[in-house]
Amino acid sequence: MAITDQDVTRVARLARIALSSEDSARAQEELNGILSLIEQLQAVDTTGIEPMAHPLSAHQDIALRLRDDKAAGAHTLEQRQALMANSPSGTEQGLFLVPTVIE
Amino acid sequence: MPIHSEFDTIAALRGALRDHKVSALEVAESALQAIEANASLNAFLQVDPQLTLDQARAADALLSSGQAPALAGIPIAHKDVFVTRGWRTTAASKMLDGYVSPFDATVVARLQQAGAVSLGKLNCDEFAMGSGNENSAFGPARNPWNPDTVPGGSSGGSAAAVAAGLVQAATGTDTGGSVRQPAALCGVSGIKPTYGTVSRFGMVAFGSSLDQAGPIARNALDLVELLDPMSGFDERDSTSLQSCDGAANQAGRIRNEFDAAAAQHKAAGARPLEGLRIGVPEEFFNEGLADNVAQAVENALKTCESLGARRVGISLPRTRLSIPAYYVIAPAEASSNLSRYDGVRYGHRAQTYTDLADMTSRSRAEGFGPEVRRRILVGTYVLCHGYYDAYYLQAQRVRRMIANDFQQAFAGQCDVIMGPVTPTVAKRIGDNREDPTADWLADIYTLGVSLAGLPAMSIPCGFSADASPLPIGLQIIGNYFREGQLLAIADSFQQATDWHQRKPEQK
Numbered sequence: 001m002a003i004t005d006q007d008v009t010r011v012a013r014l015a016r017i018a019l020s021s022e023d024s025a026r027a028q029e030e031l032n033g034i035l036s037l038i039e040q041l042q043a044v045d046t047t048g049i050e051p052m053a054h055p056l057s058a059h060q061d062i063a064l065r066l067r068d069d070k071a072a073g074a075h076t077l078e079q080r081q082a083l084m085a086n087s088p089s090g091t092e093q094g095l096f097l098v099p100t101v102i103e
Numbered sequence: 104m105p106i107h108s109e110f111d112t113i114a115a116l117r118g119a120l121r122d123h124k125v126s127a128l129e130v131a132e133s134a135l136q137a138i139e140a141n142a143s144l145n146a147f148l149q150v151d152p153q154l155t156l157d158q159a160r161a162a163d164a165l166l167s168s169g170q171a172p173a174l175a176g177i178p179i180a181h182k183d184v185f186v187t188r189g190w191r192t193t194a195a196s197k198m199l200d201g202y203v204s205p206f207d208a209t210v211v212a213r214l215q216q217a218g219a220v221s222l223g224k225l226n227c228d229e230f231a232m233g234s235g236n237e238n239s240a241f242g243p244a245r246n247p248w249n250p251d252t253v254p255g256g257s258s259g260g261s262a263a264a265v266a267a268g269l270v271q272a273a274t275g276t277d278t279g280g281s282v283r284q285p286a287a288l289c290g291v292s293g294i295k296p297t298y299g300t301v302s303r304f305g306m307v308a309f310g311s312s313l314d315q316a317g318p319i320a321r322n323a324l325d326l327v328e329l330l331d332p333m334s335g336f337d338e339r340d341s342t343s344l345q346s347c348d349g350a351a352n353q354a355g356r357i358r359n360e361f362d363a364a365a366a367q368h369k370a371a372g373a374r375p376l377e378g379l380r381i382g383v384p385e386e387f388f389n390e391g392l393a394d395n396v397a398q399a400v401e402n403a404l405k406t407c408e409s410l411g412a413r414r415v416g417i418s419l420p421r422t423r424l425s426i427p428a429y430y431v432i433a434p435a436e437a438s439s440n441l442s443r444y445d446g447v448r449y450g451h452r453a454q455t456y457t458d459l460a461d462m463t464s465r466s467r468a469e470g471f472g473p474e475v476r477r478r479i480l481v482g483t484y485v486l487c488h489g490y491y492d493a494y495y496l497q498a499q500r501v502r503r504m505i506a507n508d509f510q511q512a513f514a515g516q517c518d519v520i521m522g523p524v525t526p527t528v529a530k531r532i533g534d535n536r537e538d539p540t541a542d543w544l545a546d547i548y549t550l551g552v553s554l555a556g557l558p559a560m561s562i563p564c565g566f567s568a569d570a571s572p573l574p575i576g577l578q579i580i581g582n583y584f585r586e587g588q589l590l591a592i593a594d595s596f597q598q599a600t601d602w603h604q605r606k607p608e609q610k
Contacts, residue, residue: 003484015438015483016445017476018464027480030539034481037540038427041497044504051499053312055298055556056344058506059583064341082205088452088466096447099459 003031104609105137106130107178108268111321111604113328116271120166120176127166127176131159131220134178137609138222138269144245146254146263147180150223154189158220165218174328175218180270182261183224184231184307185211185316190221194307195239196229198450198470208305209337210274210316213354217332222270226260229472230441231276231309233257234284234542235530238474243532246289247607249571252529255285261319262289266574268609272320272329278310279429280524280549282317283561287524287576290563292593292603293319294326296586298556299344300352301330302337310436311342313429313553322603323562323593330586331358347584360587361594368595374411375595381412382517386422387548393527399565399575400523403596407521410599417512417520421505425550428505430543431485431498432554437475438482444470477539506555513582519592520580523548524561528573548578558586562593563602574602 008028012019019027056062075083080094089097107130110116119125135152162176186192186204193199207215215221228238236244236259246254247267254263258275262285265273275282277295286293295317303314318329335353337343344352368375383404388397404414446452446466453465471479485494512520526545535541552559557580564577577596581589597603 007484008480011480011483011487013464014487015479016442016460016464016467017471017479018461018468023468027477030477031480031484033538033540034430034477037543038431038485038494038498040424040427041431041501042493044421044424044497044501046497046500046504049500049503051496052503052506053499054342055312055502055506055554056583058503058510058555065343065345067338067341079205084448085205086202086449088446088450098447099456099462101459 003028003035105133105268107134107271108609113174113177113271113325116177117173121171123166127159127162127220128156130176130178131155131222134222134270141267141269143250144247144263144267145242146226146244146260146267146269147222148183148193148195148224148226148241148260149190151190155220155222158215162218162220172216172218173332174214177219177272178222178270179214179219179272179274179329180222180225180261180264181211181274182227182258182276184227184276185274186305186307187211187221187224190224192224192307193241194230195227195241196470196472196475197240198444200240200451202449204305206305209302209339210333211305213332213335214274214329225264225273228257228259229475230307230437231257231278231281232437232474232478234280234546235532236260236285237532238472240472245532246529246573248290248573249529252531252573253288255288255529257281258285258319262286262291262293265289265291265319265321266607268606272318272325274316274333275319276306276314276316277553278313279433279553280546282319283524283549283559283576283578284546286319286561288529288574290574290602290605291319292322292326292560292562293317294330294560294586294590295552295558296330296334297347297558297583299342300334300347300584300586302335302340302343304337304339308440310433311440312436313433322597323590326560327358327361327590331355357586357590361590364588364591365594368591371411376407376592377411379407379412379519379592380415380517381407382415382417382512382520384417384419384422384520384522386419387522391526391547392523395567396523396525396527396575400521400577403564403577404521406596406599410595415517417516419508419512419551421501421508422547422551424501425505425554426544426547428498428501429546429550429554430481431494432502434478434482435486435495436482438479438486441475441479446470474539502554505551509551509555509557519589522578524576524578528567528575552580557581557583558589560589560593562596563605564600565602566605
């Protein structure tokens with residue numbers, strides 16, 4: 001099963017990566033190459049095997065730890081400013097600036 | 104030649120610092136000079152002498168007080184995927200060019216608390232995706248043994264900096280082999296501990312069910328010095344373990360196991376590895392393995408036998424399947440993790456765009472390099488409705504079969520597993536550029552361990568016969584939480600061999 005140019009367009013849109021038509025053609029070729037590599041998985045009989053999300057589940061019963069549902073300590077204004085200092089567009093009154101979403 | 108490189112081990116340098124034969128400031132200054140003299144290696148993405156010298160002065164103050172922690176004044180550096188206050192953190196990506204974190208990664212904070220002096224941030228593959236450091240947005244790091252060849256990746260700058268003697272040790276991260284493979288190609292030692300033992304808080308995320316931090320150094324003893332304080336439970340990482348087979352996950356766990364195993368080796372005299380069963384998987388010696396690597400690994404196994412170990416043939420029948428399984432799971436997780444780079448709160452933002460969605464799409468297209476874009480697209484594809492079962496869940500099932508194969512070997516046949524790290528020595532920079540998956544195939548011996556979450560290391564075990572000889576690594580794989588045992592075996596090997604003491608020509 002080969003990846004079509006429509007597939008590439010769809011995946012690029014889902015991934016939010018703008019592709020020129022030249023990029024798309026190359027991506028289609030590369031993805032088809034990668035697909036032929038990962039196709040090998042289809043031939044494996046995995047009947048009765050549980051998907052493994054956590055690697056230590058081969059060793060012990062394990063679940064991701066959940067923290068208590070309570071607010072962490074409040075941050076200072078300086079800490080917030082330090083966090084926002086990396087904004088690529090600058091900030092205004094503690095807000096990130098983005099293009100207009102709703103007129 | 105920097106001062107620290109006159110000392111074979113961190114312990115020896117520590118002795119000189121504590122006896123005030125050298126100061127942390129002198130050590131740091133000479134390391135900064137060495138980094139500058141070796142700028143052509145492109146191992147460092149950022150040095151900031153002021154920040155480094157401030158840390159060195161603080162270390163000297165501790166050394167004078169007689170209250171110095173274990174690593175006071177030891178020169179190290181961090182892979183640029185660990186966030187740091189002061190130094191920029193880019194993950195070698197244009198996406199994060201100029202990013203400054205308001206906090207330190209837990210690994211960075213713990214090593215600083217232990218007194219280590221940071222020389223700066225090390226080059227790597229963009230977002231740790233690659234195995235040659237050629238995917239860095241800031242140019243490839245070079246292998247000190249031959250600057251025309253790659254240092255490996257993704258922790259290429261880390262391995263190159265240690266091999267060139269620019270720092271005593273460095274941090275790295277390993278998602279599919281990114282500590283072990285560059286360590287092997289640069290002739291230094293590296294360990295990836297069990298998944299969940301070292302905190303990933305402040306480590307730029309790639310594949311969250313695989314990512315694990317680990318140190319690179321000149322020898323096993325120095326790896327203990329770094330890995331032990333690096334490891335330990337951290338509530339800010341939801342995958343951080345509170346206990347490891349009943350032992351609290353905290354500093355001291357690995358050192359205690361190492362000390363106990365090392366004492367046992369020592370008591371055994373000339374045969375320190377007496378009774379050790381080494382599993383040698385037949386699938387690690389297939390047709391893809393270069394003769395010089397096979398020979399060096401074979402010689403290393405013979406050395407282990409002469410030290411008392413017994414060799415057991417084992418099978419890891421799904422070794423080849425670790426490649427497709429990994430290259431479904433890692434890109435899937437990467438596509439999810441890297442969705443945070445939207446050009447809004449931090450990272451690159453495109454100059455021109457029509458609306459919010461266009462801004463994000465253009466920013467990501469411009470900010471990510473080709474390999475990262477490729478993996479995000481693959482990951483997005485395999486997570487799509489209709490393919491999720493066929494690719495992603497199937498890869499996770501195969502992953503469990505791979506992990507079970509390791510468990511079967513450890514259950515009755517062997518105590519550790521040994522084999523090559525890479526099929527060949529370091530390739531030339533620029534090779535394989537036409538086929539993006541060619542490099543992926545060379546990850547065959549490291550991916551299974553990452554999928555299974557096991558600890559594994561690489562230590563030097565030989566050189567190619569080239570005019571500029573290139574290093575070869577031996578991989579040692581242990582069962583879950585057996586880092587101390589692995590390090591003690593590596594140490595016994597290094598006491599009997601001198602591969603780890605060889606150095607490239609220094610500037």
